[in-house]
Amino acid sequence: DAKTTQPPSMDCAEGRAANLPCNHSTISGNEYVYWYRQIHSQGPQYIIHGLKNNETNEMASLIITEDRKSSTLILPHATLRDTAVYYCIVRVVGGTSYGKLTFGQGTILTVHP
């Protein structure tokens, strides 16, 4: 799986949009971008994933650049409960892959009142 690079930490004001970047310049054509978050000492929570089109669900939006070398996770109206470590993971889907997730260090997002 391709490697990802994320900033170690970011801050965001409550009610504002949080934009979390991820670089995955070596991504292959059959690799998806997945985002998980982990609130302190809990299990990682799935947020969203995408291949090349922008995706949106009830939690967040995922914007993937046209060359697919980077992406941005957007939390449109951050709340204090969104304070967590956010992991960007590139993962092969389909074929003979058994689907393990390779986690990096992630980005610690702190939402301030």
Add this chain to the structure above:
Amino acid sequence: DAGVTQSPTHLIKTRGQQVTLRCSPKSGHDTVSWYQQALGQGPQFIFQYYEEEERQRGNFPDRFSGHQFPNYSSELNVNALLLGDSALYLCASSLGDRAADTQYFGPGTRLTVL
């Protein structure tokens, strides 16, 4: 719809002992993956079980073993515990053994080795 459950929540063992951790997958899921998360680090993949067989394994010694039962639940066994085995152990479930489905995680079991 029950999510992924793990037991116990916390566990304290001493060096050299053996431990068994348990996981029940999300309803409808048939594949279980196990991860180890040391303090301050991201989760590291241990292995994945599908159809009661280990399908893929990460870089962990043979002291780490597992089992999957016909009802898709799974156990992680660790023998000859070391201090370095202290970690949060996470179970994730998905549908099918290929990478085509999203993995959903349980709350984890916190293992402390003294």
